[in-house]
Amino acid sequence: MDFQGSLYERFRQSAHVFEKNPLLAVPGRLAETWEVQREFRFGEVLARVDALKGVYADQGVSEGGRVALAFESRPEFVFHYLALNALGACVVPLNTDLTVAELSYQLGHSGCDAIVGLPLLRPLLASSIEASGRAIALSTNGPEGLPRLRNHANAAAVQTVPFDRAAAILYTSGTTGRPKGCVLTNGYLQTAADYARQLPPHLAFAEGVERQMNPLPLYHMNAINTLGTAVVTGSCYVMPGRFSATHWWNDIADTKTTRFKYLGIMIPALLAQPETERDRHSGAKVAFGAGVDPVLHERFEQRFGIPLIEVWGMTETGRFMCVDREPRQIHTRACGRPLPGMQARIVDDAGQEVAEGTVGELVVRHTAEAPRHGFFSGYLDDAEATEAAWAGGWFHSGDLCTRSSDGLFTFVDRKKNIVRRSGENISSAEVEAVLAASPLVKQAAVMAVPDALRDEEVLACVIPAAGVTRDRSLALALHRFAAERLAYYKPPGWIYLVDDLPITGTQKVQKHRIFPDGFHAGLPGLHDVRDQKRWKK
Known part of the structure; x- marks a missing residue:
């Protein structure tokens, strides 16, 4: 079988050129x-990948099959990911911070044939399979532990040119309450990788030399594209x-990291660490990320001597915009300019381009002739949502931005009903649906509020059920209820107990009217339960 055009083939070619260069490193x-x-x-990675490829093939994995991987952010993920790609299979990276209910939905929706993961995750994975109601093979002992799989590949998948074949399905939150499965092809993965090679000389990758550290999980497109x-x-x-602020700079020195990726939440955490003489001598020369607070941007750069290069991107786009030259406008939320291979503009609600400096929705495409080239190939089993996102031949980001006369885009706010907490997209509708299931709740509306550490936090405005006592014990009970059903970062960090909510004539909550005088911690009925949100394995 000719796998020309697959990510694996691209990797195999690089492995022959850079055979003795390190591809992966861990502290x-x-x-x-x-x-x-x-x-x-x-x-060495090529040898491991080819060995795994043979075992997966022996177990019946073939073109068009789907296999979920649960290796967290460890090197094993890369070995299995490339081995499955070599066979033409599609990988579903799992976020194992999700609850059984959340994972079972993704397992069912993705239609995966098998899961391969770490032994310590077996109880979670087994429970999720049971809850999905599907017969999904599970192995925590590599592909050797799988039963021989029947060929579930569909004819369309098998006949697809490798470059256009689905290579991964990444789940991203939407406004409907259920995560959407973004289908990413081999073409997407390689287009995104090549796009990064177009950075200007002062930001460009030195071929065969750079060592880039990325703490984002491998179920995020950011980490997939770093690979x-x-x-x-x-x-x-x-x-x-x-991510560990305590270990960060030691890990950079230990691994000889030359550049790193960041999220806005990391910056205050690193600034909170005790100052040392090492601060300006880490060995890292530049960092790329999104969401740094403008108040902290200059402070970080002065202390550590590392420029924070803000970028904008989405799972659906693969490619990104980058603040590629001075002045970088670090006291604003400037988020970049597109590089060759992506076009961007700002439009109003009618899809018409607006004047420079006017707030509107950021929309992007490849070119007018081939707008979707290199983008995601669609939301899995949701053609309607896919076409809606591409209305007018541009991908609609849902982000409100402005554009200056020199082509620099600046982020203003989010149009979609999404809470962006610590780099995670949380669907307000999903949290609302969970709270509505509680017998203690009559109605709930969830929204984002600013958070100094995590960019945004989840706030739930709750009308309690009749007869329920409205005090902190209720707020804690509602948080526990949500925490039992959602990943640790999704439950509300603030709970606002109210008598009613502003609504439209069609009974839709008008969230913008809930805090007419602005949100602040001293509001009667508002309870801070952020200290209840803790990560647990």
């Missing part, structure tokens, strides 16, 4: 905990696991 502290070596060279960039540039992807 020493994690190498010991995970019981893996500290670095994996291109040639793609490493593959096409012969550089090293440094995998530090879950």
Whole structure:
């Protein structure tokens, strides 16, 4: 079978050129905990991938099949991901911070044939399979532990040119309460990787030299694209696991990191660390990310001597905009300019382009002739939502921005009903649906409120059921109810107990009218339960 055009083929070509270069690296502290070596060279990864490819093939995995991976952010994910890609299978990376109910939905919706993951995750995965009601094979001992799979591939998938074949399904929150499955092709993965090579000289990847650390999880497109960039540039992807402000600079020095990815939440956490002489001598020269608070941007750069290059991107786009030159407007929320291969503009609700400096929705495309080239190929089993997102031949981001005369886009607000907490997209409708199921609740409306540490926090405005006592014990009970059904970051951090909610004539809640004088912590009936939101494995 000719796999030309697949990500695996691209990797195999790079492995022959950069055979002795490191592709993956982990800090020493994690190498010991995970019981893996500290670095994996291109040639060695190729050997591991090809060995896994053979075992997966023996177990019946073939073109068009779908396999979910639960390896968290460890090197094993990369080995299995590339091996499955080599066979023409589609990978579904799992977020194992989700609850059984959330995971079972994704397993059912994605139609995966099997799950392969870490032994410590077996109880969660087994429960999620049971809750899905589907017969999904599970192995926490590699593909060897799978029963032989029947070929579930559909004819359309098998006949697709490898470059256009689905390589991954990544789930991203929408406004309907259920996450959408973004289908990403081999073409998407490689277009995104090559796009990063177009950065201007002062930001460009030095081929075969860069070592980029990314703490974002591998079920995010950011991390998937970091791997793609490493593959096409012969550089090293440094995998530090879950972000730790305490270990951050030690890990950078330990792995000889030259650049890193960040989220806005990381910046105040790093600034809160005790100052040391090492601050300006970490070895990292530049960082790329999104959401840094303008108040902290200059402070970080002055203390650590590392420019924070703001970017904008989405799972659906693969490619990004980048604040590519001075002046970077670091005291604003400037989020970049598109590089060649992506076009962007600002439009009003009618889809008409607005004047410079006017707030409107950011829309993007490849070109007028081929608007969707290199973008996601659609939302899984949701053609209606896909076409709605592409109304007028442009992908509608749902983000409100402005554009200046020099082409710099600046983020203003979010149009969609999404809470952006610590880099995670949380659907307000999803949280509302969970709260509405509580017998303590008559009605609930969920919205985003500003948060100094996490960018935004989830706030639930709740009309309690008749006869329910309205005090802090109720707020804590509602938080517990949500926490039992949602991933740890999704339940409300603030609960506002109210008598009624402003509504339209069609009974839709008018969220913009809930706080006519602005949100503040001293409001009667408002309860801060943010200290209840803790990550647990």
